[in-house]
Amino acid sequence: xxxxxxxxxxxxxxAPFLLRLIIGYGFAIHGLAKLSRGPDAFAGVLQSIGxxxxxxxxxxxxxxxxxxxxxVGLGAFVTLVSVPLAVxxxxxxxxxxxPYGFSSIKLIAVTPAGAQFGPPGYECDLLxxxxxxxxxxxxxxxxxxxxxxxxxxxxxxxxTIGPISGKxxxxx
Numbered sequence: 001x002x003x004x005x006x007x008x009x010x011x012x013x014x015a016p017f018l019l020r021l022i023i024g025y026g027f028a029i030h031g032l033a034k035l036s037r038g039p040d041a042f043a044g045v046l047q048s049i050g051x052x053x054x055x056x057x058x059x060x061x062x063x064x065x066x067x068x069x070x071x072v073g074l075g076a077f078v079t080l081v082s083v084p085l086a087v088x089x090x091x092x093x094x095x096x097x098x099p100y101g102f103s104s105i106k107l108i109a110v111t112p113a114g115a116q117f118g119p120p121g122y123e124c125d126l127l128x129x130x131x132x133x134x135x136x137x138x139x140x141x142x143x144x145x146x147x148x149x150x151x152x153x154x155x156x157x158x159x160t161i162g163p164i165s166g167k168x169x170x171x172x
Contacts (some may be wrong), residue, residue: 016134016141017075023131024073027085031065034058049095061088072135075144082132089125097122 034042039058046054046061065088068081097120100106106118140146 013142016138017143019131019135020072020075020078020140020144023128023135024069024071026128027065027069027072029069031062031069034062035066051091051095064088072132075140075146076149078140078144078146079136082136086129086132089129093122093125097125 039055039062042062043054043058046057051057064081064084068085071077071081072085100119101121102123104120104123106120107115108118109116135141
């Protein structure tokens, strides 16, 4: 069955690359925003919602968002960094966004000063989680550090023991 696409050339393999770029950028920019406002300001937010060790957790969150976002964007250690990034999102959902419902965009009014929005729901958090899951399950796509690491690992000869002689040899 012909679906209108060329079987020889498909843009589908590039989908994870684009997903990686926006997810990585999103996390990194949120971490940078917290850092630029000052970790103490974010620690105050964490303290107000009852997060234990708020100053420590503020730094953990900032570092995780910055370096996790950079890693996802580069396609490096995607499976590994997706876990703490998803935890940050789940904490945000259950401590901040859940009472405001699903929608992340709540237009309250449009004034001469511009649009006025209400507090965001958990929609964007779920989208980020879904994107991370897609990257973990489907792979990071082209131009990913993980792909280069996997390729280099496959090129290295493995050390094996010969079946009869017991001598060590390198096999390709």
